[in-house]
Amino acid sequence: MSDQAGGDPLFQSHDPIFNRKELLHVGHVPDEDRIVGRDDEIQSVAAEVGAITRGDPPNNVMIYGKTGTGKSLISRHVATRARDAAQRNDIDCSVLYVDCSEANTETRATRQLALNLKEETGYQEHIPLRGVGTMEYYQHIWRILDECFDSIVVILDEIDKLDNSNILMQLSRAREAQKTDAYIGVIGISNKIQYRETLDERIDSSFGHRELFFHPYDASQLREIMRNREDAFQPDVLEDGTIELCAALAAKKHGDARKAIEILKEAGELARRTGSEIVSEDHIQQAQEVAEINRIEELTSGATVHAKLALYALASRIITGDRETYKTREIYERYVGICELVANDPITENGLYRQLKEQAFLGVIESEKTGGGRSQGSYLLHRLVTDPKHIVKAVRRDSSLEDLPTYDQLVDRSSEVQNRDVDLSSFS
Numbered sequence: 001m002s003d004q005a006g007g008d009p010l011f012q013s014h015d016p017i018f019n020r021k022e023l024l025h026v027g028h029v030p031d032e033d034r035i036v037g038r039d040d041e042i043q044s045v046a047a048e049v050g051a052i053t054r055g056d057p058p059n060n061v062m063i064y065g066k067t068g069t070g071k072s073l074i075s076r077h078v079a080t081r082a083r084d085a086a087q088r089n090d091i092d093c094s095v096l097y098v099d100c101s102e103a104n105t106e107t108r109a110t111r112q113l114a115l116n117l118k119e120e121t122g123y124q125e126h127i128p129l130r131g132v133g134t135m136e137y138y139q140h141i142w143r144i145l146d147e148c149f150d151s152i153v154v155i156l157d158e159i160d161k162l163d164n165s166n167i168l169m170q171l172s173r174a175r176e177a178q179k180t181d182a183y184i185g186v187i188g189i190s191n192k193i194q195y196r197e198t199l200d201e202r203i204d205s206s207f208g209h210r211e212l213f214f215h216p217y218d219a220s221q222l223r224e225i226m227r228n229r230e231d232a233f234q235p236d237v238l239e240d241g242t243i244e245l246c247a248a249l250a251a252k253k254h255g256d257a258r259k260a261i262e263i264l265k266e267a268g269e270l271a272r273r274t275g276s277e278i279v280s281e282d283h284i285q286q287a288q289e290v291a292e293i294n295r296i297e298e299l300t301s302g303a304t305v306h307a308k309l310a311l312y313a314l315a316s317r318i319i320t321g322d323r324e325t326y327k328t329r330e331i332y333e334r335y336v337g338i339c340e341l342v343a344n345d346p347i348t349e350n351g352l353y354r355q356l357k358e359q360a361f362l363g364v365i366e367s368e369k370t371g372g373g374r375s376q377g378s379y380l381l382h383r384l385v386t387d388p389k390h391i392v393k394a395v396r397r398d399s400s401l402e403d404l405p406t407y408d409q410l411v412d413r414s415s416e417v418q419n420r421d422v423d424l425s426s427f428s
């Protein structure tokens with residue numbers, strides 16, 4: 001073990017649970033031999049950008065897939081390998097990475113590209129941080145490319161967060177428009193498949209591109225991904241079956257490798273906090289609950305109070321009722337009662353319907369159109385994608401809503417009153 005105490009025993013601490021905790025950090029990029037189950041995807045990305053290793057123009061590519069399916073990891077991995085191979089062939093090549101959830105405007109994205117290029121090359125000119133427009137940043141980019149590079153790969157991660165797609169056009173037309181002689185390949189990444197439809201409307205044919213789709217991991221892949229990071233823990237700390245359980249839970253929920261790793265880490269922290277010497281299946285279960293509540297809270301944090309109340313209404317109907325799905329009207333009735341409880345003026349049923357649609361888009365609920373028979377017409381049925389318990393917890397974290405009944409109170413209430421239409425206003 002490395003000496004992190006600076007040679008002074010006073011600061012020497014032995015972590016009983018973690019050995020190399022950094023292996024479980026969100027931003028950690030695993031070595032090549034720790035990447036699991038993405039051989040085909042690696043090959044496919046390599047086929048699009050690989051031309052740069054021979055000094056030829058790369059293709060543009062869009063990668064779609066849910067979060068935690070390895071899109072960012074595989075893009076960076078392949079792009080840096082292509083760069084290294086190109087450099088070994090005496091081709092001046094670079095990889096630029098932009099996180100568009102941070103740099104979410106064209107100005108921010110181009111500024112970051114220009115600054116990164118400057119840092120890498122020792123470009124002399126001053127690039128102002130503010131007070132200049134997108135065009136000036138492009139000028140710097142083209143100039144640096146011309147001076148220093150034969151080709152670059154630009155990874156635009158979470159590109160759906162970008163306010164417009166002009167940057168795609170600028171980058172793909174740069175050579176044609178004689179802005180630069182360098183070849184530019186773009187890897188665009190989106191967690192939202194819906195982005196694909198809007199992309200076609202936003203860009204023209206100059207951004208010719210291939211599309212790749214990354215699928216969620218199954219339990220055995222998640223298991224292997226975690227096994228490869230087992231040395232994050234001290235020997236014999238992970239109890240038999242913990243990784244299997246963690247993989248099974250994550251595969252059932254979303255197939256998200258990031259979440260699976262987070263749960264494993266959280267379980268370790270839980271064990272450490274409670275003075276346990278081992279990480280047990282129990283710790284995994286508890287960590288999974290915490291992670292799920294965090295996920296829901298993250299998803300709903302930007303939501304209006306009425307969206308939260310709508311979710312709470314659906315959750316409470318599920319808890320006190322005997323069905324998993326409810327009509328808009330049924331949720332609305334419960335919602336009006338709940339508004340009374342927290343002294344909030346209810347919005348209209350149509351307004352509530354729009355809130356539910358937004359939550360369906362975020363992936364908190366699923367809504368399905370059902371034909372109600374010839375005389376009834378069709379209507380929407382809504383279900384929760386997660387355990388209603390987590391919704392109740394997440395919603396009650398909003399300080400203006402903490403007086404709502406807890407999950408246990410709702411459960412008690414539902415066994416008391418068999419009537420599915422329990423009047424929630426009696427909970428004060």
Ligand SMILES: Nc1ncnc2c1ncn2[C@@H]1O[C@H](COP(=O)(O)OP(=O)(O)O)[C@@H](O)[C@H]1O
Pocket residue numbers: 025026027028029030034035036037038065066067068069070071072073074225257258261
């Ligand atoms: N195939 C894999 N092998 C090993 N680790 C992986 C794999 N896929 C994802 N991970 C890890 O899971 C986390 C999420 O992956 P990431 O590439 O950020 O997903 P995405 O960009 O699709 O949301 C990262 O910490 C990454 O290192």
Ligand SMILES: [Mg+2]
Pocket residue numbers: 068071072073157
């Ligand atoms: Mg990503």
